[in-house]
Amino acid sequence: MRTTPTPTGRHWDGSRRPTRRPRPLQVAGTSPSRLLRTGQSGRCRQCGNRIDLYQRADQRPIALHPTELATPHVPESCRWHLSSGIAYPHGDGSPWCRIPHAVLCPRRTPLCRTGPHLDALRRQLAVHTRRLTDTGAFAPEPAPATTQAADSDADNPARPVVQMLLCRYLAENTIEHIRCVAQTRHRRRCTHPVLAPTAPAGVWRLMPTGSHRGQLALPNVLMAVYDLNHLPYSEQLRWRAQRCPQHAAAPGAADLALAGWQPFDPLLHAAHIRTRMPHPPGRHLKGR
Incomplete structure (x- = not known):
């Protein structure tokens, strides 16, 4: 006796299985936020x-x-x-x-x-x-160690300061690991980094910390800043939107995450100030 397999579109008793077609999500062109x-x-x-x-x-x-x-x-x-x-x-x-x-x-x-x-x-x-x-569905994050200990490697700052569009931002990750936030055709987040080998890169410079909002923030020492101000305006916009070159050329693609930039404040982010240039220098680490 041979069993007859149940069609995929029906239940075991032969009744029709309801199918739901996935509804694509779209972002209006006039929306100030591209986040899905x-x-x-x-x-x-x-x-x-x-x-x-x-x-x-x-x-x-x-x-x-x-x-x-x-x-x-x-x-x-x-x-x-x-x-x-x-x-x-x-x-x-x-x-x-x-x-x-x-x-x-x-x-x-x-x-x-x-x-x-x-x-x-x-x-x-x-x-x-x-x-x-x-x-076991959730494990609280352990108490973070002191920022100085967790970020003590000045040669590779975990959260570097980036300058673009005449403003300074605190990155959420190292320059090499800043990930594109756009959605792919498979409805997943893009895995490409923002720092592309075929696109122009920034340079590390020692710049003064300066004051903030007219107040004396910190002693005016030199700090390592990943400078993008010399790049074309379109490239700086791409970095600010946190998109890889492929998705920067596709403005219709929506975002699956918020850009990880934080406006840099010398008072609030004093622990992330680094006074030494990153080392060893690479293609994107060379100063001019």
Whole structure:
């Protein structure tokens, strides 16, 4: 007796199996943010709860709680709203608003005074963190070592300072490992680095730290900066968008992650200031 295999489009009893065609995601050409909705969700590295990542008006990322809350329950200083994919730090007049995850994260100290409703939500997130930890689905990050010890190799800064478009940014990774954020045809994040061997590269220079916002930040010492200001304007835009040359030529491709640049602040990022040039020099490490 031979068994008849069940068709792939039907269940074991012969009934039709419903099929759902994947709906492609698209980004409007007029949208100020190129980030797909699928790339905005993530997990907090400290508590494991879900967060939504958005860009602010100054292009810095912020992690928001994934659900809206009633405006009366949220302090005025912690109210955020979204407009065209950009997060703004105030309410929009509606009865609902968003709140930064840092206010509710059970492993952080609240940034503002919380009420009974937010305290209850914070306890729920703490219970969920405990469940994730007990089941092995989440492992809290170990306490980071001192920045000086973790980043003590001045010859290869883990988070270098990059200058482009007449501004300075703190990179999230070494120059060689800054990865493209664009989405490929297979709906995955591109694996190519931004530093391409066929594209012009920046040069390491020793530049003064300078002051910040008119204030005396630090002694005006020389610091190692990966300078891109001598590159063509289009190349600097490509670096700022954190895209490889292939996806820079395809502006219709959406992003699956936020660019990892942070505006460099000599006060906040003093631990990442390096006073020696990287060594050994490579093709992109040579100064002029």
